[in-house]
Amino acid sequence: MKRALIAALLITAAPAAAQQSVASLPPPAIADPQIAALRDDAVANDHYAWDIVEGLTTEVGQRLAATDAEARARDWAVKRLTAMGFANVHVEPFTMPVWTRGAESAEIVSPFPQKLAIAALGYSGSTGPNGITGQIVYFPSVDALRAAPDAEVGGKIVFIDHNMQPAQDGSGYGQFGAPRRQGPTIASLKGAIGIVIRSIGTDHHRNPHTGVQYFTDGAKSIPAGALTVPDAEQLVRILKRGRPVTMHLTLVSEKHEGGKSGNVIAEVPGRDPKAPILLVGGHLDSWDLATGAIDDASGIAITTAAAKHIMDAGRPRRTIRIVWFGAEEPGGFGGNAYAKAHGKESYAIAGESDFGADRIWRFSSQLLKSDPAAYAQLAASLAPLGITKNDKGDADGTDVDPTIQAGAPWVSLNQDGTRYFDYHHTPDDTLDKIDPVQLRQNVAAWTAMLASLSGGIESGAKQPKRR
Amino acid sequence: MKRALIAALLITAAPAAAQQSVASLPPPAIADPQIAALRDDAVANDHYAWDIVEGLTTEVGQRLAATDAEARARDWAVKRLTAMGFANVHVEPFTMPVWTRGAESAEIVSPFPQKLAIAALGYSGSTGPNGITGQIVYFPSVDALRAAPDAEVGGKIVFIDHNMQPAQDGSGYGQFGAPRRQGPTIASLKGAIGIVIRSIGTDHHRNPHTGVQYFTDGAKSIPAGALTVPDAEQLVRILKRGRPVTMHLTLVSEKHEGGKSGNVIAEVPGRDPKAPILLVGGHLDSWDLATGAIDDASGIAITTAAAKHIMDAGRPRRTIRIVWFGAEEPGGFGGNAYAKAHGKESYAIAGESDFGADRIWRFSSQLLKSDPAAYAQLAASLAPLGITKNDKGDADGTDVDPTIQAGAPWVSLNQDGTRYFDYHHTPDDTLDKIDPVQLRQNVAAWTAMLASLSGGIESGAKQPKRR
Numbered sequence: 001m002k003r004a005l006i007a008a009l010l011i012t013a014a015p016a017a018a019q020q021s022v023a024s025l026p027p028p029a030i031a032d033p034q035i036a037a038l039r040d041d042a043v044a045n046d047h048y049a050w051d052i053v054e055g056l057t058t059e060v061g062q063r064l065a066a067t068d069a070e071a072r073a074r075d076w077a078v079k080r081l082t083a084m085g086f087a088n089v090h091v092e093p094f095t096m097p098v099w100t101r102g103a104e105s106a107e108i109v110s111p112f113p114q115k116l117a118i119a120a121l122g123y124s125g126s127t128g129p130n131g132i133t134g135q136i137v138y139f140p141s142v143d144a145l146r147a148a149p150d151a152e153v154g155g156k157i158v159f160i161d162h163n164m165q166p167a168q169d170g171s172g173y174g175q176f177g178a179p180r181r182q183g184p185t186i187a188s189l190k191g192a193i194g195i196v197i198r199s200i201g202t203d204h205h206r207n208p209h210t211g212v213q214y215f216t217d218g219a220k221s222i223p224a225g226a227l228t229v230p231d232a233e234q235l236v237r238i239l240k241r242g243r244p245v246t247m248h249l250t251l252v253s254e255k256h257e258g259g260k261s262g263n264v265i266a267e268v269p270g271r272d273p274k275a276p277i278l279l280v281g282g283h284l285d286s287w288d289l290a291t292g293a294i295d296d297a298s299g300i301a302i303t304t305a306a307a308k309h310i311m312d313a314g315r316p317r318r319t320i321r322i323v324w325f326g327a328e329e330p331g332g333f334g335g336n337a338y339a340k341a342h343g344k345e346s347y348a349i350a351g352e353s354d355f356g357a358d359r360i361w362r363f364s365s366q367l368l369k370s371d372p373a374a375y376a377q378l379a380a381s382l383a384p385l386g387i388t389k390n391d392k393g394d395a396d397g398t399d400v401d402p403t404i405q406a407g408a409p410w411v412s413l414n415q416d417g418t419r420y421f422d423y424h425h426t427p428d429d430t431l432d433k434i435d436p437v438q439l440r441q442n443v444a445a446w447t448a449m450l451a452s453l454s455g456g457i458e459s460g461a462k463q464p465k466r467r
Numbered sequence: 468m469k470r471a472l473i474a475a476l477l478i479t480a481a482p483a484a485a486q487q488s489v490a491s492l493p494p495p496a497i498a499d500p501q502i503a504a505l506r507d508d509a510v511a512n513d514h515y516a517w518d519i520v521e522g523l524t525t526e527v528g529q530r531l532a533a534t535d536a537e538a539r540a541r542d543w544a545v546k547r548l549t550a551m552g553f554a555n556v557h558v559e560p561f562t563m564p565v566w567t568r569g570a571e572s573a574e575i576v577s578p579f580p581q582k583l584a585i586a587a588l589g590y591s592g593s594t595g596p597n598g599i600t601g602q603i604v605y606f607p608s609v610d611a612l613r614a615a616p617d618a619e620v621g622g623k624i625v626f627i628d629h630n631m632q633p634a635q636d637g638s639g640y641g642q643f644g645a646p647r648r649q650g651p652t653i654a655s656l657k658g659a660i661g662i663v664i665r666s667i668g669t670d671h672h673r674n675p676h677t678g679v680q681y682f683t684d685g686a687k688s689i690p691a692g693a694l695t696v697p698d699a700e701q702l703v704r705i706l707k708r709g710r711p712v713t714m715h716l717t718l719v720s721e722k723h724e725g726g727k728s729g730n731v732i733a734e735v736p737g738r739d740p741k742a743p744i745l746l747v748g749g750h751l752d753s754w755d756l757a758t759g760a761i762d763d764a765s766g767i768a769i770t771t772a773a774a775k776h777i778m779d780a781g782r783p784r785r786t787i788r789i790v791w792f793g794a795e796e797p798g799g800f801g802g803n804a805y806a807k808a809h810g811k812e813s814y815a816i817a818g819e820s821d822f823g824a825d826r827i828w829r830f831s832s833q834l835l836k837s838d839p840a841a842y843a844q845l846a847a848s849l850a851p852l853g854i855t856k857n858d859k860g861d862a863d864g865t866d867v868d869p870t871i872q873a874g875a876p877w878v879s880l881n882q883d884g885t886r887y888f889d890y891h892h893t894p895d896d897t898l899d900k901i902d903p904v905q906l907r908q909n910v911a912a913w914t915a916m917l918a919s920l921s922g923g924i925e926s927g928a929k930q931p932k933r934r
Binding site: 054057058059060061062069108112113114115117204205206207229230233234237238241290291426427428430431432433 | 521524525526527528529536575579580581582584671672673674696697700701704705708757758893894895897898899900
């Protein structure tokens with residue numbers, strides 16, 4: 001079936017290709033044999049990534065930004081990166097406002113008394129231990145809430161529904177994430193005493209999806225939580241009975257300034273210290289509900305494993321810098337701190353892995369325009385892994401974005417996000433969600449990308465292979 | 468592929484059939500056209516079952532045995548069964564010990580501090596609000612715990628692991644359920660201060676599977692909980708690091724005697740009041756973690772919808788009695804109370820639906836021996852729904868078992884249990900897990916069974932169709 005489809009496509013494509021002059025075609029790119037060998041070894045044999053993701057999630061567990069758990073994660077990171085043989089392993093600290101979760105519950109008081117499963121959103125206001133009680137006012141979208149008169153919302157608990165569905169490129173997260181990102185502020189400005197949203201997720205499990213939001217435009221902080229998808233659907237069914245619905249909501253949390261976080265940095269030093277750097281990484285912190293296996297232990301594991309494969313092979317011309325960014329979840333604090341300190345350095349490329357551990361299905365890069373030969377070589381190196389090029393792609397990633405804004409060229413290796421929002425920011429983001437075969441495909445892709453842009457790996461300077 | 472397989476099977480089977488004399492073959496059974504029409508109408512059009520399961524789970528929610536919630540469920544049941552036009556709708560009350568859940572948490576204190584997700588098992592002892600702290604001692608099975616010297620267990624928190632996998636017939640629940648059913652008693656008798664088990668489930672979500680256990684053989688009550696499958700796997704990984712593992716366990720619960728529950732009973736009166744009764748039903752109570760959609764709102768919905776289809780068609784010779792049993796989960800209290808009051812009555816058949824809402828794939832019945840013609844007719848009526856006969860099947864079902872023990876002939880309509888233990892006794896047992904198409908197939912099968920054994924439905928006496 002697949003073969004038949006490909007044959008059909010080739011036949012269809014043939015006349016158009018024939019009309020194009022040979023001179024206007026890009027030079028044919030064939031993957032460099034050294035790159036192919038490194039890639040193929042990684043896809044078959046990598047264990048570095050699994051060891052990191054298994055180790056970090058088991059020995060540290062959840063690592064909420066600016067908490068003791070994240071500090072333990074930094075200690076673990078320094079120890080592991082040093083043991084793996086990387087150079088210049090160090091922590092660059094920064095401070096930030098820290099928010100922590102307390103007791104949480106949501107209960108329908110009337111007409112049908114029952115508990116619903118809920119989690120507070122980041123930087124939610126606190127109800128205090130006794131909670132608040134209010135009538136639910138329903139909106140099918142943020143826009144519907146925005147259009148509502150204040151009198152309809154004042155003194156009530158807003159409920160925003162939506163219908164997010166899975167997408168390979170994760171594109172629903174922008175539009176359907178609005179209830180979480182903007183809902184609390186709009187509800188607060190209209191006088192609501194609290195807000196609950198349908199989780200920004202695509203699953204049907206009783207696990208709420210947390211995530212960050214900020215009160216902006218002078219909105220005062222109010223309690224804001226996410227019901228699980230089944231609980232949101234239950235609330236919709238209850239509301240459809242047409243009687244007033246009253247909820248008792250308890251979302252206890254604390255916020256204070258001066259929390260301590262930091263980025264953990266390590267390098268594979270290049271032969272040419274003046275050559276622009278290859279910057280890769282992911283984020284070390286996680287939400288507090290789970291061990292953050294796919295968000296984002298896998299990202300730091302994949303990029304670090306790839307750098308390790310280059311280091312095992314020899315010495316690249318360019319320095320590879322790995323950053324395990326701190327405090328991404330509450331708003332990209334690590335990425336901003338990094339760019340403030342290092343944004344003006346010279347980069348050959350900047351890329352991050354922060355979309356799970358399922359297979360990479362396509363890539364895009366600024367090199368398409370700035371260095372078409374390098375882009376073609378990269379495409380040829382990635383194609384055997386089933387990765388297609390996306391000439392319309394954009395830069396992607398909270399942590400490297402400020403550095404890209406400061407001038408670094410970007411590369412995006414896009415993971416298949418079909419099931420990503422089943423687990424994202426929920427208690428279900430645990431090690432068992434990672435498929436080791438797909439994880440290795442990720443490592444192979446990043447290895448091929450680093451090898452392809454390394455400026456050449458000199459195998460004489462090879463370092464001893466060690467874990 | 469399927470057709471080719473069937474053709475191959477027919478060819479293979481042909482010689483054996485040819486060797487058998489025609490006289491020894493059972494009489495060919497062809498489904499009665501009236502039965503077939505009722506069945507086909509139900510599979511295409513039934514809405515009674517969905518209305519019941521949607522209504523009960525939405526308007527009552529969880530309904531833990533002998534609590535106010537279960538009492539609200541009985542009120543709901545009487546109202547709904549009366550509105551549907553059934554006769555003799557009434558509640559038969561009984562008393563029982565009631566157990567209720569309080570605060571619950573499990574935390575690894577050392578070597579890697581982190582929270583694990585847990586739920587207490589039914590009739591667990593209470594740790595009190597301050598919890599208990601102890602070293603974990605690991606066993607891969609109940610048998611391994613049984614074989615351990617008391618000194619290895621005394622003063623510690625036992626952890627029992629296992630490897631339950633999905634099975635269509637749910638057969639793993641017997642063997643792999645032992646850690647829950649027997650583990651707490653054995654651990655207690657050996658001097659453990661508490662016990663945690665890997666949930667008796669086949670999913671990988673952070674939702675614990677509760678379920679009942681009793682302390683027998685003079686064992687004193689100790690705290691007993693189920694970790695989710697991902698958390699149990701996490702604990703195994705932590706233990707594999709080889710360092711002592713300490714857990715702080717909080718499982719608060721209350722137990723008291725004299726709780727009130729009851730069975731809700733309704734009938735379709737038969738034309739012949741002396742004819743043996745057709746007894747069908749499911750259980751009204753649920754565990755407290757979810758709305759009990761598949762366990763067992765769907766069971767009462769399916770059997771009640773089937774009885775309603777018979778009633779809509781006319782008046783059967785035999786009386787159909789529907790029982791919505793109370794308090795099944797904590798130990799079949801409703802089934803025992805029913806048999807005590809009604810076990811000596813005369814039954815044509817007794818059957819219950821209590822294994823979810825996925826399609827019925829096979830059936831078995833005592834009629835195979837006691838009334839082969841009725842069995843053949845039943846097989847012919849069910850076959851168009853894809854239901855095969857199982858000549859080796861047994862009686863099945865906690866609630867009708869005491870009545871079967873008292874002499875009632877049994878029928879079992881077996882649902883596909885492949886995904887049943889993904890949700891069983893967890894917070895995830897919610898309406899969205901029910902597939903309306905498969906639910907209708909269930910209703911059609913029970914309708915065909917009731918029609919087949921009804922003794923004939925006289926359509927002149929048809930009642931008005933109403934919800």
